[in-house]
Amino acid sequence: MGSNKGVRNLFIFGSLFFFVILIVLTFDTLSKLPGRAPEITEDVNAGKMAWHKYDCIGCHTIFGNGSYFAPDLTKTTDKKPEAYLKRFLIDPKSVNPKASMPKLGIMPEEADQIIVFLKWIAKVDTNDWPPKPILAGAAGVGGRELTAGERLYQSSGCSECHMINGIGGTTAPDLTHIGNTRDKAWLFGHFKNPPAYTPDSAMPAVEASDGEIEQLTEYMLTLK
Amino acid sequence: MTIKYKSQKIAESFYTFSILLFLVQVLVGIIAAVQFIWPDILILNFNTIRTLHINALVVWLLAGMMGATYYVVPEESETETWSVPLAKLQFWATVLAVTAVIIGYIWMGLSPQANSLVLGTRLLNEGREYIEAPRWADILIVISVLLFLFNNFMTMLKTKKWTGIQGTLLGGLTVLALMYLPGMFYTKSMVEDQFWWWWVVHLWVEGAWEVIAGALLAFMLMKLVGVKREVVEKWMYVEVGLVLFTGILGLGHHYYWIGTPKYWLWVGGIFSSLEPIPLLIMVWDAFRTTREARVVTNKAGLYYTVAHAIFNFVGAGLWGVIHTLPQVNKWTHGTQITTAHGHLAFYGAYVLLVLSIIYVTLPALRGVKEFNSSRALQSFWWMTISMVFIVLTITGAGMVQTYMERLMGLDYVAVKSTYNLWFWIFRVIFGIGFLIGVAIFVKDYFKIGKEPVSAAERG
Ligand code: HEM
Ligand SMILES: [Fe+2]
Numbered sequence: 001m002g003s004n005k006g007v008r009n010l011f012i013f014g015s016l017f018f019f020v021i022l023i024v025l026t027f028d029t030l031s032k033l034p035g036r037a038p039e040i041t042e043d044v045n046a047g048k049m050a051w052h053k054y055d056c057i058g059c060h061t062i063f064g065n066g067s068y069f070a071p072d073l074t075k076t077t078d079k080k081p082e083a084y085l086k087r088f089l090i091d092p093k094s095v096n097p098k099a100s101m102p103k104l105g106i107m108p109e110e111a112d113q114i115i116v117f118l119k120w121i122a123k124v125d126t127n128d129w130p131p132k133p134i135l136a137g138a139a140g141v142g143g144r145e146l147t148a149g150e151r152l153y154q155s156s157g158c159s160e161c162h163m164i165n166g167i168g169g170t171t172a173p174d175l176t177h178i179g180n181t182r183d184k185a186w187l188f189g190h191f192k193n194p195p196a197y198t199p200d201s202a203m204p205a206v207e208a209s210d211g212e213i214e215q216l217t218e219y220m221l222t223l224k
Numbered sequence: 225m226t227i228k229y230k231s232q233k234i235a236e237s238f239y240t241f242s243i244l245l246f247l248v249q250v251l252v253g254i255i256a257a258v259q260f261i262w263p264d265i266l267i268l269n270f271n272t273i274r275t276l277h278i279n280a281l282v283v284w285l286l287a288g289m290m291g292a293t294y295y296v297v298p299e300e301s302e303t304e305t306w307s308v309p310l311a312k313l314q315f316w317a318t319v320l321a322v323t324a325v326i327i328g329y330i331w332m333g334l335s336p337q338a339n340s341l342v343l344g345t346r347l348l349n350e351g352r353e354y355i356e357a358p359r360w361a362d363i364l365i366v367i368s369v370l371l372f373l374f375n376n377f378m379t380m381l382k383t384k385k386w387t388g389i390q391g392t393l394l395g396g397l398t399v400l401a402l403m404y405l406p407g408m409f410y411t412k413s414m415v416e417d418q419f420w421w422w423w424v425v426h427l428w429v430e431g432a433w434e435v436i437a438g439a440l441l442a443f444m445l446m447k448l449v450g451v452k453r454e455v456v457e458k459w460m461y462v463e464v465g466l467v468l469f470t471g472i473l474g475l476g477h478h479y480y481w482i483g484t485p486k487y488w489l490w491v492g493g494i495f496s497s498l499e500p501i502p503l504l505i506m507v508w509d510a511f512r513t514t515r516e517a518r519v520v521t522n523k524a525g526l527y528y529t530v531a532h533a534i535f536n537f538v539g540a541g542l543w544g545v546i547h548t549l550p551q552v553n554k555w556t557h558g559t560q561i562t563t564a565h566g567h568l569a570f571y572g573a574y575v576l577l578v579l580s581i582i583y584v585t586l587p588a589l590r591g592v593k594e595f596n597s598s599r600a601l602q603s604f605w606w607m608t609i610s611m612v613f614i615v616l617t618i619t620g621a622g623m624v625q626t627y628m629e630r631l632m633g634l635d636y637v638a639v640k641s642t643y644n645l646w647f648w649i650f651r652v653i654f655g656i657g658f659l660i661g662v663a664i665f666v667k668d669y670f671k672i673g674k675e676p677v678s679a680a681e682r683g
Contacts, residue, residue: 065482166638
């Protein structure tokens with residue numbers, strides 16, 4: 001035993017030394033956190049409580065930590081409109097029949113609070129995580145000049161929900177062959193007022209001039 | 225061979241409880257894997273199944289370590305456990321609390337509204353991974369662990385034989401208990417929530433638990449091949465020392481992207497890349513010691529012990545270090561790469577550790593000198609080959625996910641449901657292979673010492 005005393009003491013005091021450094025860094029970090037995120041209101045906290053209540057972390061990640069069964073929610077509110085998210089949270093399949101997120105029984109006011117909470121999350125300074133996809137250009141149209149309709153499609157965030165040729169979101173119908181199934185009048189009218197064409201539609205109306213919507217419709221009709 | 229002290233027998237109760245939960249863990253794990261393909265296959269959603277999977281894992285490993293401690297401390301202290309009734313009480317209290325918590329998870333899974341707020345805390349599920357157990361259960365767990373520590377410290381005090389092994393073992397266990405506390409209070413900030421959550425998770429698996437593993441490894445090497453205490457203990461101190469010197473600040477590798485300051489990229493990157501070093505020393509230690517062995521009566525024990533050292537290094541060390549630098553982690557963070565590492569690390573570092581200590585101590589507990597090791601080796605290969613393939617499968621899925629989702633910007637669900645579909649199918653198949661290995665192990669556990677060993681089967 002005796003001859004190991006030195007190495008034993010090195011183990012004990014060395015570990016304590018590193019632990020003390022950790023404590024110092026912890027104090028420093030805690031003091032800097034408020035400056036790296038917006039203020040936490042009552043609603044943000046209520047949203048966080050609901051987040052824990054339904055065990056969202058059991059399927060999703062947030063800040064990249066959690067379960068890997070469902071998408072990361074750090075920046076969701078930057079991508080999807082509030083009204084859409086609210087409907088999705090309350091009843092996912094009413095928005096997207098293929099959704100595998102179950103109906104958890106989230107109440108409307110809880111959905112509002114969760115969205116406020118997720119908006120808070122989206123504003124936290126995460127040292128630029130998640131990173132912008134560096135190969136996204138490769139998945140584009142390969143050098144060809146975009147048409148006006150295509151440009152509007154890209155700038156309006158349609159691809160957050162819809163997919164064309166494998167690129168885009170999965171929470172709304174795939175538009176790869178939409179030109180085969182819908183005609184001009186339907187598309188135009190639907191863009192201006194989705195619920196008038198699809199009962200209970202969760203798609204946000206397109207905010208653009210009639211001329212632009214016309215161009216968007218033309219683009220849709222080319223997708224066959 | 226029989227146990228030297230009657231009270232060591234209590235270890236067996238913990239082992240039995242432990243491996244029953246192991247079986248539960250693997251069964252629900254297979255369900256979780258199937259849910260990646262068919263999410264609605266069961267009334268219980270994925271989150272509930274996963275909660276059961278990871279909680280069963282943590283609890284059975286802890287129960288195994290407790291059993292090991294009740295075996296090791298009397299042996300090292302050369303006396304009976306301070307209080308056997310207390311140990312029994314602590315055992316049954318643990319079984320009861322764990323059962324209540326499991327019922328609570330299932331109840332919450334069936335009706336989420338039942339997870340109501342009582343005295344400011346959630347009644348059934350705290351909604352934080354690994355530490356889902358509600359606050360009332362946290363308190364019971366802490367009491368149980370305190371009783372356990374108290375009992376073993378009292379045993380040590382009886383003879384005051386301060387051996388390095390039991391000192392390190394109980395030191396690791398004390399830190400383990402202390403590091404549960406940072407997960408026991410509510411914070412309004414999700415950033416702070418994750419900050420303290422990682423104290424629990426990281427300082428457990430890369431701190432306290434690894435110290436316990438170092439102590440048990442030393443004990444097993446001593447028992448298996450009869451190396452001198454002085455030598456094993458010296459290397460044990462080197463190993464657990466380096467574990468903590470690198471692992472404590474290695475915590476920073478979880479503070480890159482959760483809203484904490486940027487200096488953690490440096491602290492976490494530097495210290496966590498050094499974490500594999502002590503794990504490599506453990507491998508070398510295991511090989512060096514066992515090569516000198518002349519007569520080995522417990523072949524299964526030796527096999528598992530050496531495998532534990534190797535896979536601790538591969539799973540925790542190698543599969544950990546590949547994504548630990550911030551420049552890499554930025555792209556792989558929160559993908560299936562993490563899952564792959566989590567599986568191989570837990571398997572190598574702790575599943576094999578608990579199974580080794582069971583094989584090393586069980587013959588004495590059952591009062592036999594030798595046992596037929598063929599089933600032990602069979603289950604080892606079923607489990608290990610299956611686990612290696614599970615991990616390769618998920619690593620593949622993680623590479624595809626990192627490339628398509630993180631680098632190309634494709635949609636999460638699209639990657640999961642189309643590009644990665646075959647990986648999920650293979651994972652289920654290898655999962656069933658793993659279950660076969662567990663079933664053989666469970667059978668072996670109940671048979672050892674209860675069937676005659678013929679001369680031909682020995683060794
Ligand atoms: C000793 C046993 C270890 C175990 C049981 C273990 C287990 C785990 C688990 C389960 C996770 C995922 C946590 C979650 O659910 O979010 C994780 C994450 C991680 N581990 Fe380990 N680990 C061990 C050692 C190590 C070592 C030695 C390293 C580095 C050298 C390491 C590096 C990492 C990193 C970088 C992550 C974060 C992954 C991400 O960004 O998503 N681990 N570990
Ligand atoms: Fe870690």
